[in-house]
Amino acid sequence: MSTTTTISLQGMVYEKYAALYGATPLLVWSPGRVNLIGEHTDYNRGLVLPAAIDKHIIVAIGKRADSAIQLYALDQGESFQANLGALGRSPLLWPDYIMGVVQQLQRQDHHLGGFNLVFGGDIPQGAGLSSSAALECATAFALNELFHLGLSRLDIALSAQKAENEFVGVKCGLMDQFASVFGQEQRLIKLDCADFSYEYIPFNNPDLCIVLFDTQVKHSLASSAYNERREQCERGVALIQRHHPHVKSLRDATIRQLDEHVKPADATVYNRCHYVVSEIKRLQDGCDDLKKDDFATFGKRMFETHDGLQHLYEVSCHELDILVDLVRNNDAVLGARMMGGGFGGCTINLVKVDQVQRVVDTVTAAYHEKTGRDTQAYIAHISAGTDVILNED
Template identity: 45%
Template structure:
């Protein structure tokens, strides 16, 4: 991918570009907890975005999205927001750096990615992190890594219409090879947990059912959680107990009750998984993954028929753990599979899914890798 990006850059703008990369991420457990002030447990993957960038001495950005074959040119003032949705990510990052006092100018850039779009691996966060990291580096803005992650998050909020939490950008910036990161989304304290499950593989099955998160039920789920937190007299659902929830059940809607029940349960599952990993107890990790899946399907209602089907096939094949990953409404399941069951599981999932839905799921083996960097 590096060669491809460099070659295109040279064709369009000439020599002298510097290459930067940021990864997509998986999240082992802890879904829809980030905007509730809870814990998440992501890791960076060996797939992401690569960008070639060269400062051009003007106040204009010339950008080319290699995978789409589209170009965009825009200035750096608020009124210059580009028409192309992908270019809004780059523009938003520039604006958010400026709001924090970073002095930046125009640049030429080409980028491409091998994070599957819409698979719940956060291609958008990888894109934001690449440009936040690169511009900070090239212009010596002196912005710390936490703030780089927040720049990506603010870009989503202010320029792309998604009211996301901090997890995706955090994982992309802070990723570390061979480690998952437990992040407390309220305090932003984090800890690395070595993740090298001997005898198991981590694999994603992409249903190839796509979803657009903007204007989607994502923001509705968040509103449900905020309403319940308010009734409980809290800012977030974080730290609330099932007993507290039961006590206010008659003051909230059935739907809001179900949403909160999922989130409160998920917070406990993340901590259970951390404890289990420290003991090398992957059976417990797997059990919690299945619980998360069915909680997201029945209580949070962000799954879809295809993903439920994949989780059922995983269970039938004896897979240790399986769940929907990402915001929902399509995308991938993440599966923790014993080595000896792997081949049969993949073959069975492909065959059964194809018979029912007319296409095979895509298979991505996961390698936990490093975060944003200059190549």
């Protein structure tokens, strides 16, 4: 285990399962993720650059003799019951991430039995660190182990993504689930969302630290705007396809094509597409920076990404913009941007390790002065992906 917090969490999940069900469970962890650059490109068949982090969902699971599903959420102190033959949405929301995975596995003709499951986590909720994907991946991985389904890691990530798309109703790309399952210590994942090929990019600079500042807000626009942005990108592709049928996604598009075929038709769609096409190129250049250990140039690209998300893709918010502006001219911060779906959550910052506390203190005070809100700072270490941490007896 990587942290005292996670070790304590493992114990609490284990003990709750034992108390509820009187048995020794299988324990699986699945991490949250950060994304260094490449935001809103995954569902456009583009490139992303995420990494798993040392904050986790831990699932304890064991078989039942019937077809019932008994769930317990440690953090919420809530229970939920279902049956393999009658899966439905829950007003509690959190069971949907588990039920969606069960539904997907059943649709793939995998035989499941009833099971008991307890989970808890130390991934901050609503911070854009993909706690939902971690729960989906932990569930899929655990069911694969428990019932010997023979799923590959890619199968697990894809099943978890489909659970969120089709059961929960969020049309996310594969990045969150892929990062959670395929993460490795001190490595970023350059993932091609067109064909799921990937390359590990070293990220091991002892002089730098990843710091997340949480706005402590989540505006109500988030879910609807996410799906709207996806539709706008598809609209841009359709406009280009009339003249260039080979263009199947914004991954295939060029700025020139956008200028010629999208800009005259719809200025808003043009802005959305311009950001995505530029961001895909920015990620490719950023990976070249990292391979040369040029973290300063990479950091500048992070600021460019935020500017695009703020002004072209329009998924930022006042609080995120303030957090980025507060570090924009700070010599201790190489780069910063909003991270995740938008309209709240965290900014991700590359900070000189010997200046972390000073930066945190400065930003915390200034953010409160400007917004009346408190920010929470998290230090994120790049970690390993989903795995078994304790087998059943």
